[in-house]
Amino acid sequence: MRVKVLFFGATADEAGTNEAEIELNRPSTSESAFEAILAKFPALTTNRKPEDLLFAVNQEYVAGGESIAEDDVLAVFTAVSGG
Amino acid sequence: MNFEITNEPLDVGEIARRVVPEECGATVTLDGYVRRFTKGRETKHLVYEAYEPMALKEMEKLADAAKEKFEISSVGIVHRLGKLEIGETSVVIAVSAPHRRAAFEACEWLIKELKRTVPIWKKEVYADGEVWVEGERDGNAGVPPA
Numbered sequence: 465m466r467v468k469v470l471f472f473g474a475t476a477d478e479a480g481t482n483e484a485e486i487e488l489n490r491p492s493t494s495e496s497a498f499e500a501i502l503a504k505f506p507a508l509t510t511n512r513k514p515e516d517l518l519f520a521v522n523q524e525y526v527a528g529g530e531s532i533a534e535d536d537v538l539a540v541f542t543a544v545s546g547g
Numbered sequence: 548m549n550f551e552i553t554n555e556p557l558d559v560g561e562i563a564r565r566v567v568p569e570e571c572g573a574t575v576t577l578d579g580y581v582r583r584f585t586k587g588r589e590t591k592h593l594v595y596e597a598y599e600p601m602a603l604k605e606m607e608k609l610a611d612a613a614k615e616k617f618e619i620s621s622v623g624i625v626h627r628l629g630k631l632e633i634g635e636t637s638v639v640i641a642v643s644a645p646h647r648r649a650a651f652e653a654c655e656w657l658i659k660e661l662k663r664t665v666p667i668w669k670k671e672v673y674a675d676g677e678v679w680v681e682g683e684r685d686g687n688a689g690v691p692p693a
Contacts, residue, residue: 473596473668474679516681520666523601539598539666543682546595546602546626546667547579547638547658 465490465534469501472541475517478507494521494530501540508540517542550606551625552599552667557636566621566643573647575654579638581631591672595628595637598666602626605665609657617653619644624657626667637669 465488471479486504488497498519502509508517519526520539532538549565563576581593610622623641631637640657644650662682670679 470598472598472666473670474681477679512681518666520598520601523598523604525664539601541598541666542668542679544662544664544666545669545680545682546597546665547662547669 465492465532467497467532467535468537470537470539471505472539474542475508475540478510479505480507488532490534492532494519494526494528494532497521497532497538498526498540501538505540512542518544549610549621549623550603552597552602553625553627554629555627557625557627557639559636559639562623562625562639563641566623566641568620568643570645571620571643572645573650574641574643575647575650576642577638577640577654577658578636579640579658580636581633583633585671588671588673590633591674592633593631593637594670594672595626595631596668596670597626597628602665602667606661609660609664612660613642613653613657616656617644618646618649619653622653622657624661626661626665628667 466485469484469486471482476482488500518541521530522537559578563574606624619642621643626638640654642650642654668679670677
């Protein structure tokens, strides 16, 4: 199944795009989806650990174990720095 | 509109007046603006970017949580995006309350939480380079790790 992945700020620079589509196995969880994204965009973890990234599914931070469905919108970004 | 993300300059007074119900006696307003020196390094300007729909949702969640936690009536949060020069306002938080103490406390809590949970990022542009600032993950309980 295909899902959309969004990147912002540093992760957009590293992924080379603000938005990508990736193919995931069915079923997928937030954990396996996150791993698939890191595998496809290794630059995201060149200078940081995976746990330094934040991950959202359909505009909500993941709590872990979420099921991912076709057409979900995922987002991977660094710890926020607004204000 | 109590929660807003905009590319336009922010008018602090106007935003403060959005949250003035009759039962209130005080509004505390934070005017966050661009600092020239951070840890001794000179900033030329900042560029802000947001995951806009999620950021608006997170702002609303923060306001709801603040209303649970403090004796306040109303919250307004507006963040600017794009290129900001030194001294320009990047964020305004306005909190109204029947009595001022709760408004001061809630305003401090809200900016602290905003910097931790609302998906907005700043890029520091220096004379000799630029870098996307990554927030502190330490003490980030409540923001689930990826």
